[in-house]
Amino acid sequence: MTQTRPYHHGNLRQAVLDRAAVVLRERGAAGLSLRELSADVGVSHAAPRRHFADRQALLDAVAADGFARLGTRLREAVDAHPRYADRLRAAATAYLDFGLTEANLVELMFAHQRGAGGAQVRQGATDAFEPLLDVFRHGRQEGVVADGDAERLGLLLVATVQGITNLVACGVVPAAEAGALLDAAVGRFPGAGA
Amino acid sequence: MTQTRPYHHGNLRQAVLDRAAVVLRERGAAGLSLRELSADVGVSHAAPRRHFADRQALLDAVAADGFARLGTRLREAVDAHPRYADRLRAAATAYLDFGLTEANLVELMFAHQRGAGGAQVRQGATDAFEPLLDVFRHGRQEGVVADGDAERLGLLLVATVQGITNLVACGVVPAAEAGALLDAAVGRFPGAGA
DNA sequence: CACGAATGTATTCAGCGCACACATTGTTGT
DNA sequence: ACAACAATGTGTGCGCTGAATACATTCGTG
Structure with a gap:
């Protein structure tokens, strides 16, 4: 029994x-x-x-897993739309959604990495952001993004959306204003329309 | 003796x-x-x-102190230049400098606030960012910024620069590229020149 | 100068990360 | 089949931590 x-x-x-x-x-x-x-x-x-091996190793593993999940979400959001402008908006929205739903996880993911395990986490981050770079590579094919700007614009998008997520998560910006702020941010990227 | x-x-x-x-x-x-x-x-x-009262109260106090210091730095940077475009760049640079020098402090300052002490920290954050809002208010007087955009642009600048700081601090973006990324970000704000 | 408020001390307790020796199970070579 | 070994889980103990409590000292004020 x-x-x-x-x-x-x-x-x-x-x-x-x-x-x-x-x-x-x-x-x-x-x-x-x-x-x-x-x-x-x-x-x-x-x-x-x-x-x-120790507590930090567990945190690293959780963070790496978080980046994997974020990457999947971003990939899905991007693949759901054929056109550059829609992909850009969908990716940014998906990022913000993830960040607000999993605020503690994102905080851990972006925590200052010290030990050796940090390298794996950083690689996970780079991989997760790949869909965003693809958005701008695709935008270049559509003629909206200039040659050689894709990578820089990708990092800029990550930084901007991560910054907004950060401000909302820590309560400096009310959650109700998050969407409008994100729209304003995304709208300033080339080819996103006004 | x-x-x-x-x-x-x-x-x-x-x-x-x-x-x-x-x-x-x-x-x-x-x-x-x-x-x-x-x-x-x-x-x-x-x-x-x-x-x-407890450990968290100490962390809150350290964070609040950090925002006060950041606010002073931003104010100094802004006041050091008479023209809008220069003020914008100086403020962004000062923020990034602070963030890279005091990476651990900034991480603590923007940590998800749970307890009651968070309210005071949030107020400190809002106060610290005031100089950045002033930059755009001043830009409106110079006719570069549209009416009613000052606050939104200010938050957007905070988010962007904080995001870049975050990416560099956690090692996703090499420190050597931080300056170029910041230039690209600031350059996309209205009236910042190419 | 007496008395209460403010501030620092000493002791205790439970929980934690970590290290070590040991127990059990899975695997592999012959 | 079985011995030897690797992988995985257990039990015990140490030092550190945050927190709670009772007590001691000093300050300020009527």
Whole structure:
């Protein structure tokens, strides 16, 4: 009757990451405790150490996962529209949505990276932003974006939207004004229409 | 000979804040410990509690202080130039400088505010950005900025520069490219010249 | 100068990250 | 089949932390 829990969890790493994502959303990165996560998942408090060298390694993994999810969202948003201007707006909106829904996650993703694990997180970030660069590469084909501007415009879009997300997330700009601010920002990019 | 340390420190609150600013710069917000700060300053580990209700209250105070310093820097940068375009560039450059020099502090300042102390921090942020809004108000007098656009442009400038700072601080954009990216961003604001 | 408010001290407690020795299970070569 | 080894989970202990509480000292003020 009493189903004995097997000695080996089987998928402990992913289970911890999943639980960490939930706690992160509810209580922020400061509320993430390896011991509490262990208890939640039902293993001893030392078990996760087999999968995460230390607490920072767990945070890095959560952040990398976040960038992967953000990248997927951006890719979907871009692919949903054929024309440059629509792709630009859709990507920016998707970014803002993600940032407001997962404010704590984004805060962690963009936290100052110190250790060696930071390199992997940074690579994840670069990959995630690829769809945005594609928007401007596509815009160049449509003749709206000048040659060689694609990369710089991509970074500028990331910076602008991340900045807006940041301001709204920390409460300096009311959430109600986020959309209008984003529209104003996107509208200033070449070929976005007034 | 042996100068007896007085029972009352005299300026404990400011001493803790000063020491916290140093530790924050060296080791980040996660490295801030009330107990260690107490030892550094030379008081018992419970003493700071008379001035900061809990750890978060200390972080809030450090953040508020950071916004005050940022505001001063921005004001100085703006006041140093008479013309709109120069003021815009100087302010943006001053912001980026501050952000790169005090990356850990800025990260703390823009951290998601939860508790009641967040309101004071948010007010400090709004005050600090006032010089930037003034730039565009001044631009309207010069006829470069349209009526009613000042506030929105100000927030957009904050968002853009904060976003760039964020990207550079977390290592996604190399520090060497920060200046060029900032130039490109500022150049897209009305009346900034090409 | 007495008395309350402000400020600092000493002690205690629970939770945390981390390190280590040990236990159990999965895998692989012969 | 089975021995040896790698991978994974457990239990214990240490030092540090934030927080709560009772107590001590000093300051300010009537």
